[in-house]
Structures are given as C-alpha cells and as structure tokens.
Amino acid sequence: MIRASQISKHYHMGDSTVRALDCVDLHIPQGQFVSIIGSSGSGKSTMMHLIGCLDHPTSGTIEIHGQDVNAMSEKRMALLRNNEIGFVFQTFNLISRTTALDNVVVPLMYTRKSFSTKPAIQALERVGLSKRIKHKPSEMSGGECQRVAIARAIVNKPKLLLADEPTGNLDTKTGTQIMDIVHELHAEGMTVVLVTHEMDIAVQAERMIEMKDGKIVADTAVDAARRAEILTLNHEAHQSLFRKKSLHSPSSKPLPPQMEAK
Ligand SMILES: Nc1ncnc2c1ncn2[C@@H]1O[C@H](COP(=O)(O)OP(=O)(O)OP(=O)(O)O)[C@@H](O)[C@H]1O
Numbered sequence: 001m002i003r004a005s006q007i008s009k010h011y012h013m014g015d016s017t018v019r020a021l022d023c024v025d026l027h028i029p030q031g032q033f034v035s036i037i038g039s040s041g042s043g044k045s046t047m048m049h050l051i052g053c054l055d056h057p058t059s060g061t062i063e064i065h066g067q068d069v070n071a072m073s074e075k076r077m078a079l080l081r082n083n084e085i086g087f088v089f090q091t092f093n094l095i096s097r098t099t100a101l102d103n104v105v106v107p108l109m110y111t112r113k114s115f116s117t118k119p120a121i122q123a124l125e126r127v128g129l130s131k132r133i134k135h136k137p138s139e140m141s142g143g144e145c146q147r148v149a150i151a152r153a154i155v156n157k158p159k160l161l162l163a164d165e166p167t168g169n170l171d172t173k174t175g176t177q178i179m180d181i182v183h184e185l186h187a188e189g190m191t192v193v194l195v196t197h198e199m200d201i202a203v204q205a206e207r208m209i210e211m212k213d214g215k216i217v218a219d220t221a222v223d224a225a226r227r228a229e230i231l232t233l234n235h236e237a238h239q240s241l242f243r244k245k246s247l248h249s250p251s252s253k254p255l256p257p258q259m260e261a262k
C-alpha cells in the first residue's frame, strides 16, 4: 500500500524553481496495477523516485506498506528499497562487465553476509532466461536484458514493482513479452506501478493516472472489458507474429487469469 499526501518535489535552478511534483495526493492499495502517463517533464519519474524511496519529497508525507518514509534514516530507506520494492528502468541499468546471474545476485548481497545464488537462478528461470545465466549484457538482446532487470527486481520477492518505461527501448513483440511477465507478477499479488508513453500499454493496467505539470490531472479505472479486449488483441498479434516466423513463442501459455474480463 502506498499513501502519498500533498507531496511536492521542487528543484532550485539558479533564480527559478522547477516544480517537478506539486502537492500530489495518491493512494495505491496493495495488489493494484496502476499505469502513469503524461508528457515528457510532467513528473512521472519524479513520482516513481519518491514512491520508490530513492529520494525525499521537498514537502508532504509518503507511507509505504504502513511505514512513514520521512521518519526513516537513509539506512532504513535503503533496506525498505532493497527488500520491498523492485525497480525496472527503460535503460535496464545492468552492470555491463558482469553476468546475468551476478547482476541478479546484487540485491541478495546487500543485506546478507552469506547467501545462496539459488533465488537468483530461480528468478532468471522465472523470466525464461535459464540459458543466459552466464551471459553479459553485451551478449544479450534488449528484451533479455530487460528480463534480467526484472529478475533482479523480483529476486527479494518485493510487494511493489516500479517500472519506469520498461518497454520504452524495445520493439512491440519484445515489449509484449515483458508485459506478459508484469501481468504474471501482478496476478501473483504484486502491486505494480508502470510509467509508459504508450496508450496500448497504459490501458493494460487496472487504473490509469495522467500527470501534467507535476500534478495528477486524471485518475480513472480502466474498463475491464476494454482491458481484456486489448490484452487479447495484443496477445493474438504476438502469437501470430511468432507463427509467421515459425518460432515458438516463449509466452505461448494461456493468458494469466487477470487478462480475462472481470
Ligand atoms: N535533478 C533535477 N534537477 C532539476 N530539475 C529536475 C531534476 N529532475 C527532474 N527535473 C525536472 O523536473 C521535471 C519532471 O521531471 P521527470 O523526470 O519527473 O519527468 P518525466 O515525466 O519522467 O519525463 P519523461 O517522460 O521525459 O521521462 C522536469 O521539468 C525536469 O526537468
């Protein structure tokens, strides 16, 4: 559960002040799938950084899973981030000189002196990358790199997944594969907040928030029937693309339950 009350983030640039976020209230219940849209500079990433405890607001309060972020030390914030929040970024943010496995192991190392690599291997299997464990980012496709980033985000089994334009650098087919994984994680109970510029992706969430000039200007529940229709269409297009190329789709399993109209 995320509860932000009257949060602002202001940057002072010489004589002027940038109001990246301006007195925003936001409540996201546990398990909800929310998308955030809005033009460039509207404050989407700033919002993600604040609810992801990567930064403090200039004013206002944020509660994550019942814990007041303002009252936390940097160390406590880092722990919360590592254990309860998974991040996925447009540019993957992987360590380039090391393998997929070593990238996914990082959050495990953070809190434990000794650890097993088993959860990291499982997380990589989970995103369909068991055959790429020893590959470095330069030896993988963009979609594979993003799947490594998702494996890293979920290795500590967080309750909240924050994804800032996770499909922004990917083609449609690969983006659909990434969204399939996001839907599966949501179906398992994870809260998902996803920033996107693409309406096709935004309407896959249960709730869509639009930002403009650091404010929330629209907050709507996505019509379940429309959502199901788009998900089915996307999935069919995805499958037929693979059929045309006579390939096996890695996501040729049935739609996750949340993809059906409620
Ligand atoms: N560290 C910073 N210092 C100064 N201004 C900043 C900083 N970070 C963001 N801003 C400003 O805050 C505003 C919101 O930025 P933000 O990155 O949240 O936008 P966004 O909606 O994510 O945009 P995009 O779609 O391009 O990623 C922008 O005007 C930006 O220039």
Ligand SMILES: [Mg+2]
Pocket (backbone or CB within 6 Å): 044, 045, 046, 164
């Ligand atoms: Mg951004």
